[in-house]
Amino acid sequence: MASAIEDDVVTLDRRSIYILPTRAGVAFTGLLFVLLVAAINYSNGLAYGLTFLLAAVALVALLYTHRNLHRVRISTGNAPPVFAGEVASFEVCLSNSGQTPRVALRVEQEEARSDARPPWRMAGRMQVARVHLGEGETACVTVSLPTLRRGYLHAPAISLSTEFPLGIAHAWSRRVMLPTRVLVYPRPAPPRPRLAAAGGGEQAGTGAARSGDDFAGLREYARGDSLRHVHWKAVARGQGWLTKEFGGGALGVQWLDWDALEGLEAEVRLSVLTRWVLDAEQVGELYGLRLPGKIVEPGSGEAHRDCCLVALALFGES
Template sequence: MFKKVLHKHWLAWLDKRIPPHSSHALNMRSVFILPSRFGWGFIVMCMCLFLLGTNYQNNLMLLLSYLLLSVMLLTLFYSYQNFAAIALSASSPKTVFANTSAHLTLNRIKHSDYKTTPEGLLQAHWLEINKLQLPRRKDTSTISFDIGNREQRLTVPLLLHTRGEHRLPRITFKSAYPFGLYHCWTHLDFDVKVIVYPEPKAGPVCEVVHNTEDAVGGKEDDRQGNEDFFALTDFIEGEPLNRVAWKQVAKTGNWVVKQFSEQKSDDVY
């Protein structure tokens, strides 16, 4: 219960700090940065070198610890500037069927504050997976993009299981460029909706075919028609007089009518 309340307040805080919009240009409010595991280990190593240098009064160790610490600080600023130069806009995904993947297409646009092109690998995954009744995040794969290439579009798939109109959740972007000492990330909401139709089910073929026995193997039979003479039958009151065999009536005096037939094949479905 406490986790749900905390998660709800965290999402409300994200909506205020990074409001939903069709396009995002990263800045200080939307970028989060902390040292990685390798970065924390790097800091511990610098502290150990500093302690050894002061304990043994070794100027080379002190110089090395200062040099590594300066690299750590410079990487902090460079990692932020490289990640904050990202600017993306979203295109509305096409409608899909249930249990199929919708693809959100993100277009790279020019950043108003940075003229440089970001470099390195950019990892992306969906943030609020359980909101759409999808598998947990550990069951979904993280998509990696090389943001330094010339490709101007990034495509992020999302598997949808329920029909209806869904508002796509936030996307988390991460980068550890250049040395992996820091992790830069952000949670962007592109305010995009997708319509999911019910999953189509397999059914019988509904096409009617009229053909002969040679073409489709249908069984032909003799049916009443107006083409070929078939036989003479007794006249029944009410039948049309144009079918009466007047020659037979004149010869025998018995009223008979002509019956005709035609070949028809069964309808094949």
């Protein structure tokens, strides 16, 4: 069996397309043989003409079936991150770089890559979509895989096939393994309270170490400040954006700490920390993340949330 094609963009050529007759094609070939025997036996010119006409139609159909896959370009698309337990989606784009339409293309996916399985062994195929491409057109389909664990999940191998136009021949491509991968975040744990610090200052080893809660004054708003600490009355009066300060001038900071979950398994800790990150971001808190060998400084916003989730997803992976 030929090896799979691995590249960001793959254009199918003659060496990457195979073709064989279908059951209907085998039956059609048998019919041609019977007609030919009858024509020879009875020396019937009409039977000869019909036999050769049908044979010519079959040959032309074979050429069209093969050409239907030729010069189809396969490329990668978007692969947004997901949480463990959700379905990962890989976008695959097909482009027609030829001058004739590509009709009734079937996109088939195979199982995801596994380090325990040799690259030449594949599981069963499953049809994902049926695509029609006009001249110069591009269409994108989505290949889906369930996720079981955090980390990177590679896209499954795909292949294209067609039986256009008569269904007497089946053409298919070599397996295409696009180097796309989805980042899988840890599965968020059910909501649970965060541990509070014993004192007013920031402390390591607590689930959510917070600075003091005593109001200390106002200062100009800075990017990254929690919206919960914005002095909205001043904004409404047209006095500009001001931020409330607490505990002698330090904004409340939530430290989401690995060590605060002592006694839990590593994956359970990661799930709980994932939940805390999502909850802190939802309420607009200023939060940081402490992991063994990795510290994400306090911040807020979608970019900061994603930075924390990436650190959790790749924790312990080289």
